[in-house]
Amino acid sequence: MTALSYPAQARAWPADADAAVPYWVYSDPAIYQAELQKIWYGPHWLYVGLECEIPDVGDWKTTTLGERPVVMVRSAENEISVVENRCAHRGVKFCQSRFGHSEELVCPYHQWSYALNGDLQGVPFRRGVRRQGGMPADFDLGANGLSKLRVEAVNGVVWATFSADTPSFREYLGERFWKHYTRVYDGRKLQVLGYNRQHIPGNWKLMQENIKDPYHAGLLHVFFATFGLFRADQKSAVDMDDTGRHGILISRKGEQQANDVTGDMRNFQGDLALADPRILDVVQEFPGEETVGMITVFPSVILQQQVNSLTTRQIVPKGPGAFDFHWTHWCYADDTPEMRLRRTRQANMFGPAGFVSADDGEVIEMTQQGASGSPEANMILQMGGRDIMPTDHQVTETAVRGMYRYWREVMGL
Numbered sequence: 001m002t003a004l005s006y007p008a009q010a011r012a013w014p015a016d017a018d019a020a021v022p023y024w025v026y027s028d029p030a031i032y033q034a035e036l037q038k039i040w041y042g043p044h045w046l047y048v049g050l051e052c053e054i055p056d057v058g059d060w061k062t063t064t065l066g067e068r069p070v071v072m073v074r075s076a077e078n079e080i081s082v083v084e085n086r087c088a089h090r091g092v093k094f095c096q097s098r099f100g101h102s103e104e105l106v107c108p109y110h111q112w113s114y115a116l117n118g119d120l121q122g123v124p125f126r127r128g129v130r131r132q133g134g135m136p137a138d139f140d141l142g143a144n145g146l147s148k149l150r151v152e153a154v155n156g157v158v159w160a161t162f163s164a165d166t167p168s169f170r171e172y173l174g175e176r177f178w179k180h181y182t183r184v185y186d187g188r189k190l191q192v193l194g195y196n197r198q199h200i201p202g203n204w205k206l207m208q209e210n211i212k213d214p215y216h217a218g219l220l221h222v223f224f225a226t227f228g229l230f231r232a233d234q235k236s237a238v239d240m241d242d243t244g245r246h247g248i249l250i251s252r253k254g255e256q257q258a259n260d261v262t263g264d265m266r267n268f269q270g271d272l273a274l275a276d277p278r279i280l281d282v283v284q285e286f287p288g289e290e291t292v293g294m295i296t297v298f299p300s301v302i303l304q305q306q307v308n309s310l311t312t313r314q315i316v317p318k319g320p321g322a323f324d325f326h327w328t329h330w331c332y333a334d335d336t337p338e339m340r341l342r343r344t345r346q347a348n349m350f351g352p353a354g355f356v357s358a359d360d361g362e363v364i365e366m367t368q369q370g371a372s373g374s375p376e377a378n379m380i381l382q383m384g385g386r387d388i389m390p391t392d393h394q395v396t397e398t399a400v401r402g403m404y405r406y407w408r409e410v411m412g413l
């Protein structure tokens with residue numbers, strides 16, 4: 001592990017272990033390097049994409065896991081491979097486009113060629129030219145392919161891990177979260193509606209925290225508070241897996257109606273009206289009475305079900321102080337045209353300029369600005385008590401505490 005960049009005493013964890021987290025977790029370069037090794041390249045499943053993005057053999061999509069570029073490729077009819085986008089020869093990131101289709105993967109530098117599953121199949125001038133040069137006689141093609149990740153495609157979503165120690169994806173989620181996951185990813189075919197991308201100048205964990213924090217939802221977001229899509233006076237719950245790393249915020253939609261609770265919300269606007277109210281045309285489609293299920297799968301993705309808007313939000317860390325955020329809005333392949341349009345309209349609440357999500361991008365940036373100058377100060381994480389357990393309300397930071405307890409364990413802090 002890289003040497004720590006702050007003096008050791010600055011690294012002592014606060015006495016109130018679960019309910020206080022020091023701000024150096026957002027800014028220390030050595031901590032960030034350790035996170036890449038222990039979390040992103042460690043025994044965790046990372047979101048790569050949707051199966052439907054690469055329907056035919058030879059289709060590929062590029063993305064980044066941690067800081068490592070990868071290619072997700074349909075390598076056979078029923079096989080998806082994820083390989084590092086780094087030529088085994090000299091390290092070239094050989095695929096530069098976001099999407100493509102090819103018979104094989106070829107590096108432009110010296111034209112080393114790989115089968116779609118990453119096996120090395122051709123090295124130009126391997127036997128030399130006119131008896132000069134060439135690779136050593138014992139050079140083994142079989143031992144010099146692309147770096148291959150373990151892959152699981154689970155009900156339309158492709159997951160990969162760099163580690164041999166990661167348990168199966170279902171075990172990684174745990175049984176309760178397997179139920180949460182399959183509520184929306186139930187085996188029906190998915191289809192992409194569109195993409196958004198943004199760069200947020202804040203630590204990657206702030207995005208995980210944001211979707212483990214129902215406390216802010218009805219306070220920060222004028223849209224949520226006013227139109228009652230996600231607010232503290234509604235029937236809600238927070239669940240997490242046994243490790244604390246995954247979380248879900250569950251809620252049932254309310255109305256634009258003042259009550260004893262909305263009085264505490266500066267952002268509640270009783271007289272605000274939408275010029276086009278069709279964005280609030282919500283249809284109950286999943287089992288149960290919940291209209292919101294926001295899952296954080298640690299560390300790489302948020303699986304959003306906000307009313308009828310379905311989205312994966314991939315986190316791509318870019319150093320300690322920033323991350324890229326890749327939104328994929330999707331629908332079921334068998335949706336009616338009306339439902340597609342409804343999901344597309346509701347997607348306007350999310351993404352970089354969404355009526356709701358623009359607020360989150362901004363406060364994450366503002367948190368990084370406020371916190372990074374004082375690495376030794378601590379945040380206060382006492383809302384809902386100091387313990388870590390599932391709750392049946394929104395007025396809590398329990399899932400944020402759960403994530404940091406797990407994070408400390410993995411990081412050995």
Ligand SMILES: [Fe+2]
Binds near residue numbers: 360
């Ligand atoms: Fe938010």
